[in-house]
Amino acid sequence: MGRKFIVGGNWKMNSDKDQIAEIVKNLNSGPLDPNVEVVIGVPSIYVAFVRSILTETIGVAGQNCWKVAKGAFTGEISAEMIKDVGAEWVILGHSERRTIFGEKDELIAEKVAHALEAGLKVIACIGETLEEREAGQTEDVVFRQTKALLPAIDTNWENVVLAYEPVWAIGTGKTASPQQAQDIHASLRSWLTSNTSSEVAENMRIQYGGSVTASNAKELAACPDIDGFLVGGASLKPEFLDICNAQVMC
Numbered sequence: 001m002g003r004k005f006i007v008g009g010n011w012k013m014n015s016d017k018d019q020i021a022e023i024v025k026n027l028n029s030g031p032l033d034p035n036v037e038v039v040i041g042v043p044s045i046y047v048a049f050v051r052s053i054l055t056e057t058i059g060v061a062g063q064n065c066w067k068v069a070k071g072a073f074t075g076e077i078s079a080e081m082i083k084d085v086g087a088e089w090v091i092l093g094h095s096e097r098r099t100i101f102g103e104k105d106e107l108i109a110e111k112v113a114h115a116l117e118a119g120l121k122v123i124a125c126i127g128e129t130l131e132e133r134e135a136g137q138t139e140d141v142v143f144r145q146t147k148a149l150l151p152a153i154d155t156n157w158e159n160v161v162l163a164y165e166p167v168w169a170i171g172t173g174k175t176a177s178p179q180q181a182q183d184i185h186a187s188l189r190s191w192l193t194s195n196t197s198s199e200v201a202e203n204m205r206i207q208y209g210g211s212v213t214a215s216n217a218k219e220l221a222a223c224p225d226i227d228g229f230l231v232g233g234a235s236l237k238p239e240f241l242d243i244c245n246a247q248v249m250c
């Protein structure tokens, strides 16, 4: 069986209740390709609201969580809480968490381990900065970021999706070319073969993220190792449906 295409929307810190009602109305009315899994990452405070109005065929994700279930961590939210209010997924290790909030590989691994233990599925993000790409370090960086996750994931690979998001392509309008993205996805898959198992590598869904829009989605979706997208800005717009349906339209 092939890998099921999976498209995530990452709303980041955007939207209010009125805008959410509008976006969800659009998603609920579709049409959505039944062969594509769709998940939307919403601000935690809106998870319950989104879950209550969104069609059950679309998953809901938190965009971050803390690494333990409960305790004296003022301002934090646990994986258990995200699950309790109806989300099935959490996005972890996003480059904005890494750069703005200083999250390191080790902390991200702890979060991934705990989220999986709590019963959430995880979209784990990796990706190089422009400086790292220009210094020829792209593979070193994404392999290092993925390696840090291995003990955290252990045998739980079926509940993990990897999102390759080159930092220089996020929110910049500068998409990786299909070839650039495909090259890294293929290298990651062969790294997974060597460092996990050929079964894990073959089944692992690797999303591409970074300025994905309805106009570049089809070409990217046609690449053999691109198994979906993680979409920021365009996930707030009606074109998100076209991105979700990109695979059937190519």
Ligand SMILES: O=C(CO)COP(=O)(O)O
Pocket (backbone or CB within 6 Å): 010, 094, 165, 169, 170, 171, 172, 173, 209, 210, 211, 212, 230, 231, 232, 233, 234
């Ligand atoms: O960060 C992203 C998704 O997680 C990508 O954001 P953009 O699609 O806005 O570039």
